[in-house]
Amino acid sequence: METSTLPGNGFPSSTAGSPVENQRFEINHFCEKQEIVVNRWIEETVSGSKNIEERQLGKLLKKMKKDDILICSELSRLGRNLLMIMGVLNECMNRDIKVWTIKDNYRLGSDINSKVLAFAFGLSAEIERNLISQRTKEALARKKAEGVILGRPVGRKSAKTKLTGQEKKIKELLDKRVSHSAIARILGVHRLTVAKFVKERMVERSDGLKVLK
Template identity: 60%
Template sequence: MIYGYIRVSTDKQTVENQRFEINNFCKNENINIDIWIEETISGTKKVGERKLGKLLKTLDNNDILICSELSRLGRSMFMIMSILNLCMDKGVKVWTIKDNYRLGDDLTSKVLAFAFGLSAEIERDLISRRTKEALAKKKTDGIKLGRPIGSKSKNLKLSGKEKYIQNQLKNKVSKVHLAKKLKVSRSTLFNFIKENNLDTFT
């Protein structure tokens, strides 16, 4: 399948110029677009929030994605490289017209794939390092890290039991006895009841 992808950032911009460029290119290459994907959205938006994200999930080996230029895929170089890397992993060819770019199964593409992978690894390493530095600073500043005490127990043991607890309270079952039945501390049960307004009948 051959896909034509068109993106503009605002309603004031027209898709016709990009469509003309792609159609003219296809005419010279003696190929036809099977499916057009058009969207009006900023290139800074996450790929998953765009039609492009849905398209990338459906693309198969040997499919071709054509757009007027690489900047239509995204605004940041890292985003573009991530998209191209995904396409390469799936065996999808990406052709752009203005950049005269061809991503396929050749030596140049393999070199680019290595660069994409290295770039992604460096980015992940930088994110991990920044996260560790931020956590270390918080610890130095005396800020306690992790969940507040008791929050895990409430979420795991009482979540989804609101109706049961409310019925028990309605039937005059004491909170102390109910806490024992649910195998949680009294304070955990009391806080859960208060936070979820379950003591209407008490």
């Protein structure tokens, strides 16, 4: 590490109607003033449905080490909800990864105040998880009490599978007498998945060719 500079990791993230260019400009301007060298840039559109491991941010955190700095425009850019944000901050604090934000002016690091915050973040995330679980259970219990049948009706098959949309390609391969195992390798699925799909979605003609039901 050079004495006049600090290594940083820029993380602009966007939501609908919120381009990353503005955040990147803010982070660049901030880093120039603070004499921070940005080693890596990670840009993403935050999805509420993704786990942290599946996000670009999760991949970045795996590469970061103690005393590295994660720089973002504001804490809200770390996730779409409180649970996601608290989880990211808790991991950073526990691993002594510093989190700096520009608009919020947070400087979270390895000091005692940050350790206290890490505990609070972890506790908040746990409470949020429990509340979500409890609300889900209560909603399901209410639906059940109202006579609503939960889940897929018995005997009904899922309308969408891993091979949905691949019918034409599967038919072409079957017409060429390609085996289920070979089709599975081509499409990146298990052999039994192909066999089940063919059995449920296709019928065999008298000439031996497969056609869609």
